[in-house]
Amino acid sequence: xxxxxxxxxxxxxSHTVKELVKTGHQVTxxxxxSKGWRAxxxxxxxxxxxLTDQRLLCELLQAEKIEAVMHFAASSLVGESMQCPxxxxxxxxxxxxxxxxxxxxxxxxxxxxxxxxxVYGEPIEIPISEDHPTxxxxxxxxxxxxxxxxxxxxxxxxxLRYISLRYFNxxxxxxxxxxxxxxxxxxxxxxxxxxxxxxxAPEIKIFGNDYPTPDGTCVRDYIHVTDLAQAHxxxxxxxAGGVDFSIYNLGNGNGYSVLxxxxxxEKVVGKPLPKTFTQRRAGDPAILVASAERIKRxxxxxxxxxxxxxxxxxxxxxxxxxxxxxPKC
Ligand SMILES: NC(=O)c1ccc[n+]([C@@H]2O[C@H](COP(=O)([O-])OP(=O)(O)OC[C@H]3O[C@@H](n4cnc5c(N)ncnc54)[C@H](O)[C@@H]3O)[C@@H](O)[C@H]2O)c1
Numbered sequence: 001x002x003x004x005x006x007x008x009x010x011x012x013x014s015h016t017v018k019e020l021v022k023t024g025h026q027v028t029x030x031x032x033x034s035k036g037w038r039a040x041x042x043x044x045x046x047x048x049x050x051l052t053d054q055r056l057l058c059e060l061l062q063a064e065k066i067e068a069v070m071h072f073a074a075s076s077l078v079g080e081s082m083q084c085p086x087x088x089x090x091x092x093x094x095x096x097x098x099x100x101x102x103x104x105x106x107x108x109x110x111x112x113x114x115x116x117x118x119v120y121g122e123p124i125e126i127p128i129s130e131d132h133p134t135x136x137x138x139x140x141x142x143x144x145x146x147x148x149x150x151x152x153x154x155x156x157x158x159x160l161r162y163i164s165l166r167y168f169n170x171x172x173x174x175x176x177x178x179x180x181x182x183x184x185x186x187x188x189x190x191x192x193x194x195x196x197x198x199x200x201a202p203e204i205k206i207f208g209n210d211y212p213t214p215d216g217t218c219v220r221d222y223i224h225v226t227d228l229a230q231a232h233x234x235x236x237x238x239x240a241g242g243v244d245f246s247i248y249n250l251g252n253g254n255g256y257s258v259l260x261x262x263x264x265x266e267k268v269v270g271k272p273l274p275k276t277f278t279q280r281r282a283g284d285p286a287i288l289v290a291s292a293e294r295i296k297r298x299x300x301x302x303x304x305x306x307x308x309x310x311x312x313x314x315x316x317x318x319x320x321x322x323x324x325x326x327p328k329c
Contacts, residue, residue: 001240002026004066004108006051006099007073008044009036011181012114012170012225016070017044018179019229028064030057031073037326040179051095057102068110068236069103071096074144077187078118078283081140092143097150104158110239111151111162112232117221117251117288119145119166126255127291130166130247137283152245161244163235168221168251168290170228172311173318180318181225182325190222190312193262194319197269204273206258208280211287219255219287224305224314227252234299246298251290252306261308268312 003020007013008029013036017027027044030051038046049056051073060066074092075081081088096113103111118141119134136142154160171190173180181191195201209216231250238246256264266272295301305314 001067004069006030006071013072014040015225016229016232039326054098061106070112072114078138078140085139088139088143096147112235113164115144115164115166117168127289129291161239164247166249171222172224173314193265204275206277209277215259217258219257221251221289227303248295249290249292255289264308
């Protein structure tokens with residue numbers, strides 16, 4: 001298939017592009033490079049452009065005979081979304097609706113959407129299944145949910161077939177060492193801990209050690225980015241094989257506390273790392289762990305790289321090779 005990957009120059013998008021190309025698909029990436037890196041896209045065509053440019057999207061979908069869209073492009077910083085909700089609605093809702101409109105006009109039938117655990121908000125039960133209530137506690141989660149809520153109507157009226165994938169914490173790097181995680185600003189725990197190991201950050205800040213968890217620090221569900229990429233391929237195959245729509249969690253079902261992640265990283269890098277405990281951050285739930293039983297059962301998804309050690313080792317290998325991240329051009 002020829003697939004359009006929006007946000008394919010970013011972290012999860014670039015890993016997915018690599019796996020799609022390996023599987024034999026043709027890929028075109030649309031990315032405005034606001035957060036992504038040109039250097040990540042070396043196996044596909046990169047078109048620098050905006051999600052909101054409907055003419056460009058229609059021309060692209062038509063000229064390239066695109067059969068499916070994987071939509072990663074978004075703004076995804078929770079804190080920033082609290083400060084600037086308008087930007088999040090503009091990019092994540094308006095931008096996505098422009099994309100859906102272009103798909104509708106041209107008649108592209110399949111859509112795989114990058115959703116998030118943030119759609120659930122404060123958990124009322126753990127592990128969180130897809131049937132858990134969705135009550136987001138920040139504009140980021142609310143904008144992702146807004147698109148999810150539009151999709152059933154697009155299916156009903158226009159026949160758009162879709163799968164929403166709700167990722168928990170994406171982590172790790174391409175096991176072959178070509179791609180890694182380089183967010184700016186970096187807010188994810190594992191790259192922040194590794195930056196401290198590389199001497200590029202003075203210490204690890206742990207937000208809160210008085211949560212109702214075994215060691216008092218927050219517990220999260222980390223899922224390897226290559227396992228996420230594989231799930232996208234399964235989602236695409238499901239749509240092409242006749243599935244009309246679905247929503248799946250992507251996590252590994254095992255939570256690790258912040259302290260456990262730091263300690264596991266110390267083992268991988270072979271030295272103790274400086275750390276301090278600070279105040280809890282507003283809005284951080286104590287525990288977020290997914291149930292990914294549905295996608296395992298229905299699409300036979302089998303995460304292969306999502307044990308904590310492999311996640312950290314692959315991320316560390318890439319960080320050591322690329323201590324300054326991707327070339328900034
Ligand atoms: N990283 C995680 O742990 C995580 C967890 C849950 C959900 N997600 C979702 O997964 C997706 C990818 O996340 P990521 O960590 O790879 O983020 P990322 O910032 O690395 O990638 C997003 C890409 O989209 C591009 N982009 C943003 N707005 C655009 C626009 N208007 N037009 C064109 N390109 C645009 C950016 O330049 C970037 O390359 C996002 O939708 C995010 O909300 C990520």
